[in-house]
Amino acid sequence: MTNAKNNKLRMWTAAGVAAGMSVLATAIIALQGDRAQATANSAPPPPQVSVATVGESEITAWDEFSGRLEAVERVEVRSRVAGAVQAVHFREGALVRHGDLLVTIDPAPYQAEVERAEAQVGAAQARLAQAQSEHARAQRLWEESAIAQRELEEKVNAAREAAANLRAAQAQLQGARLNLGYTQVRAPVGGRIGKLEVTAGNLVAAGPGAPVLTTLVSVSPIYASFDADEQVIVRALQGLAGGASARQMIERIPVQMGTGTSADTPYQGRLHLIDNQVDARSGTIRLRAAFDNRDGALIPGQFARVRMGQARTTRAVLVPERAVGTDQEKKYVLVVGEGNKAEYREVTLGASTNGQRVVHSGLKAGERIVVNGLQRVRPGAVVQPQQVAMAG
Structure with missing residues (x-):
C-alpha cells in the first residue's frame, strides 16, 4: 500500500516538472523571438x-614622360684678349641682358696699340698724297714729252703702292680698335649668369684655351628633353593632317609640363624636335619641347614631368x-x-x-x-x- 502511494507521488511530481519545463521553453522561445525582432528593428540602414x-x-589622350630642362643657349664666357682682369660688373646668379658689360680687361696696352695704328694711318695718308701729286706732275710732263714713259709708270706704281700701304695701315687700326673693344667682355646672350671663375687682378690668356670667366645660360624659352617610345610617336604623328611642313606638323602636338615642386602641369608648350633616329638599345626617340620662361622660374637641369597629347581628340x-x-x-x-x-x-x-x-x-x-x-x-x-x- 505504501509502495503504491509512493509510485503515484512520483508520477505526479514528474508530470509537474514536465509541465514546468514546457512552460519555460515556451517562454524562452518567445523571448528570443522578441529579441530577434528588436534586433531587426534596430539594424542600421544602408549607408548613403x-x-x-x-x-x-x-578628350585629348595624353602620355606622360620624365625629362630634364635644358637651356636653349649655354655660353662659356672667355676673354678674347690677354691681360689683367681690371673689374667685374655683375652679380653671380643675376639675370643679364644681351650686351651687358660683365668684365673689363686692362685696356691700357690696347689703347696704346690703337694710337700707334692711328699714327701709321696718318703717315700712310701723307705718303699717298705725295705719291698722287708726283703721279699727276709726271702725267703732265709725259704729255709734254718732257719725261719718258718709264718714269711715268714708276710714279703710277708708287701711287698704287702708297694706296695699298694706307689700306694695310687702316686694317691694322681696325684690328687694334677691335682688340680694345674686346677688353670689355659683354654678355653674348641674355640670361642667367653663373659663378665668377676669375676674380679681379688675375691675368688671363686669350682664345679658346683661355680660362672661363663665367657661364651664361639663356632663360626664355627653355627646353624640356625627354625620351618617348616609338609607338607613342607613331600614334601622335598619325593624328596629324598632311600638307604642312615638318615643323608646322609637330608644333600641332600639344605638350604640357610640370616640375617636381608641383603635381600639376601648368606650363603649356610646343613640340620643337623629334629626333631623326630610334635608339636601338631602348627603342625610344629623343624629343624636345619648348616652354616660355620669362619669369625665370624654370632652371636648366631641373626634373620635368612632360605630358604629350594627340593632335586629334578621342x-x-x-x-x-x-x-x-x-x-x-x-x-x-x-x-x-x-x-x-x-x-x-x-x-x-x-x-x-x-x-x-x-x-x-x-x-x-x-x-x-x-x-x-x-x-x-x-x-x-x-x-x-x-x-x-x-x-x-
Whole structure:
C-alpha cells in the first residue's frame, strides 16, 4: 500500500516538472523571438553614398614622360684678349641682358696699340698724297714729252703702292680698335649668369684655351628633353593632317609640363624636335619641347614631368580621381548594380585630365559608380544611392 502511494507521488511530481519545463521553453522561445525582432528593428540602414552615371567624353589622350630642362643657349664666357682682369660688373646668379658689360680687361696696352695704328694711318695718308701729286706732275710732263714713259709708270706704281700701304695701315687700326673693344667682355646672350671663375687682378690668356670667366645660360624659352617610345610617336604623328611642313606638323602636338615642386602641369608648350633616329638599345626617340620662361622660374637641369597629347581628340570613359580605390597594386571602382548592391570592379586606368582619369577597361558608359563615400562601403553591401552629376 505504501509502495503504491509512493509510485503515484512520483508520477505526479514528474508530470509537474514536465509541465514546468514546457512552460519555460515556451517562454524562452518567445523571448528570443522578441529579441530577434528588436534586433531587426534596430539594424542600421544602408549607408548613403553619392553615385554618378558613367559617360563618354571627347578628350585629348595624353602620355606622360620624365625629362630634364635644358637651356636653349649655354655660353662659356672667355676673354678674347690677354691681360689683367681690371673689374667685374655683375652679380653671380643675376639675370643679364644681351650686351651687358660683365668684365673689363686692362685696356691700357690696347689703347696704346690703337694710337700707334692711328699714327701709321696718318703717315700712310701723307705718303699717298705725295705719291698722287708726283703721279699727276709726271702725267703732265709725259704729255709734254718732257719725261719718258718709264718714269711715268714708276710714279703710277708708287701711287698704287702708297694706296695699298694706307689700306694695310687702316686694317691694322681696325684690328687694334677691335682688340680694345674686346677688353670689355659683354654678355653674348641674355640670361642667367653663373659663378665668377676669375676674380679681379688675375691675368688671363686669350682664345679658346683661355680660362672661363663665367657661364651664361639663356632663360626664355627653355627646353624640356625627354625620351618617348616609338609607338607613342607613331600614334601622335598619325593624328596629324598632311600638307604642312615638318615643323608646322609637330608644333600641332600639344605638350604640357610640370616640375617636381608641383603635381600639376601648368606650363603649356610646343613640340620643337623629334629626333631623326630610334635608339636601338631602348627603342625610344629623343624629343624636345619648348616652354616660355620669362619669369625665370624654370632652371636648366631641373626634373620635368612632360605630358604629350594627340593632335586629334578621342572618346573615352572618364571617372573622378576620388572614385578610384587602391587594392595593393590594383585599381578599382564600386559599381552600384541591381538591388543597389556595390560590386567590386577592377579597372585599367589611363592618363589624368582635369581631375579625372581615363578608364581603358573594366567599366563602360551607362553604369553607376560610387563617387563619394567609397571608404564606407564594402563590396556586396547594399547602399542608399544619391544620384549626383559626374564631375572631377
